[in-house]
Amino acid sequence: MxxxxxxxxxxxxxxxxxxxxxxxxxxxxxxxxxxxxxxxxxxxxxxxxxxxxxxxxxxxxxxxxxxxxxxxxxxxxxxxxxxxxxxxxxxxxxxxxxxxxxxxxxxxxxxxxxxxxxxxxxxxxxxxxxxxxxxxxxxxxxxxxxxxxxxxxxxxxxxxxxxxxxxxxxxxxxxxxxAFDSDHDxxxxxxxxxxxxxxxxxxxxxRGARVHATLRGSGSANDAYGLTAPDPTGSSVITTLRRCLAAAGLSPDQVAVVSAHGTGTPLNDEVEARSLAEFFGVSGPVVFATKGALGHSLGATGAIEAIGTILALKQRRVPPVANLTDPVPSLNLPGDKGAAIKGGIGLSLTLGFGGFNTCLAFERQDAR
Structure with a gap:
């Protein structure tokens, strides 16, 4: 083992x-x-x-x-x-x-x-x-x-x-x-x-390989709610986050950045924003989302966003959320120029049809 x-x-x-x-x-x-x-x-x-x-x-x-x-x-x-x-x-x-x-x-x-x-x-x-x-x-x-x-x-x-x-x-x-805009449709x-x-x-x-990051832990849960709509309570999302950090041996205050699922659909955005705000509290990590720029590639999106999370940690910055003009107030979203991040822990969160929720915790290579 x-x-x-x-x-x-x-x-x-x-x-x-x-x-x-x-x-x-x-x-x-x-x-x-x-x-x-x-x-x-x-x-x-x-x-x-x-x-x-x-x-x-x-x-x-x-x-x-x-x-x-x-x-x-x-x-x-x-x-x-x-x-x-x-x-x-x-x-x-x-x-x-x-x-x-x-x-x-x-x-x-x-x-x-x-x-x-x-x-x-x-x-x-x-x-x-x-x-x-x-x-x-x-x-x-x-x-x-x-x-x-x-x-x-x-x-x-x-x-x-x-x-x-x-x-x-x-x-x-x-x-x-x-994503996470009042006009999301x-x-x-x-x-x-x-x-x-x-x-x-x-x-x-x-083999002298270059190390980009460490995969500290992962967590998953299923809504068991519906074929396409997420559980509106967000309890499964919070369970996913909790399991991920527990597996990684981390606490919420150690997380510097979250790559959110951010599909732009009103129900998904509302459930995800509410869950992140409840889990991390008022002064939570920087939350960013890339689907407005890259589209929602369905099955590939989680792998693309895992790389995006690692790059955010390496570059110590996140991009702006595309098309964001009237952001929801509950999240720490970047401005139109993006945002700098501090700390070496990042989460990549995905919320799939069928209630499949998964979170990965990455640590920047030089963070320890």
Whole structure:
């Protein structure tokens, strides 16, 4: 049994604002967004979305998804021999291209084959918390002693089926994603991929790997309330936060920053804001959200936001919340220029359809 916290030694992403970690972070901090008009063959609630550089409907969805996951995973795992039997893969997606394929596990088996992985991958699909749950699962595998390293993350792409589904649910804003703003009226779909390498500290030292952060702990809970709507009391969100900090051996006052789920839907925002305010109190940590700029990439969002949390800790700053003009008063939100942060602990929180709530606690490498 391995009890030491795993460290993050590799990170890569593909977002609507680009692929370079530092460049994307700088663009976020400058207030840029990747939202654009995306034509559709159907009448949708919104013709806006945040897409990657290649046209979203230029190729078959399954091909785009596998290619994207393979490219980003390979970049994150550069320097690792994935044929090593003590290195595993934990891959996730929400729907991705699964509505257009016969076998929902085909894509991750193909990614594992392309990168030469020693084992079949573990596949995770827990709605919008998928990306976060891949790290939770990888942490468990690491702590069990079965693996010395794990490449973990998620991918999701924009498809007509997803746009139609969210139009029917009336969850999409026709104009902009305004997380934690009084005028919030829905989310904005996006796409992307993000992968991280979790590794034991001894393995990282042995190969001279650069350490970005430590995954101190994780926590999860389920609302058991409804298929799409969160429990309006927020009790499950608070349980998730409490379990995460307990697993990490931390107290709420040690948290410097929280990457919130921030979908821009009124009910989700209200539940999340109320839960964070109740848990942390009046002078809580800085809370930021990136979906207004990057779109809501569903299954990939948790992995993208995990990297965003680590970058916020490393850079000691957070970007502004896109489209925020009349913020809710209960949270410590950044201004239109972003905000500096003090301290070395950050949380990444995701709240998924079906009540899947997960939180990760990261510590900046030089914080101790």
């Amino acid at each position: 391995v009890t030491a916290d795993p460290v993050v030694t590799g990170m890569a992403w593909s977002t609507p604002l680009g692929r370079d970690l530092a460049e994307v972070w700088d663009r976020l901090c400058a207030g840029e967004t990747g939202v654009t008009v995306v034509p559709s063959r159907h009448r949708l609630r919104a013709d806006l979305a945040a897409t990657l550089a290649d046209p979203p409907y230029g190729r078959k969805p399954g091909e785009r998804m596998v290619d994207l996951a393979t490219e980003v995973l390979s970049e994150a795992a550069a320097g690792l021999d994935l044929s090593d039997p003590r290195i595993g893969l934990v891959l996730g997606t929400s729907f991705g291209a699964l509505l257009e394929t016969d076998d929902p596990a085909d894509w991750c088996r193909e990614v594992a084959r392309r990168v030469g992985a020693a084992h079949p991958p573990v596949m995770v699909s827990t709605a919008c918390s998928t990306g976060t749950d891949t790290l939770l699962a990888a942490q468990a595998l690491m702590r069990s002693g079965r693996l010395r390293a794990c490449v973990t993350g998620a991918v999701d792409i924009l498809t007509e089926a997803k746009r139609l589904g969210h139009s029917v649910l009336a969850t999409m804003s026709p104009t902009a994603l305004r 829905g989310t904005m779909l996006g796409e992307g991929a993000a992968f991280l390498v979790l590794e034991s500290a001894s393995s990282a030292r042995a």
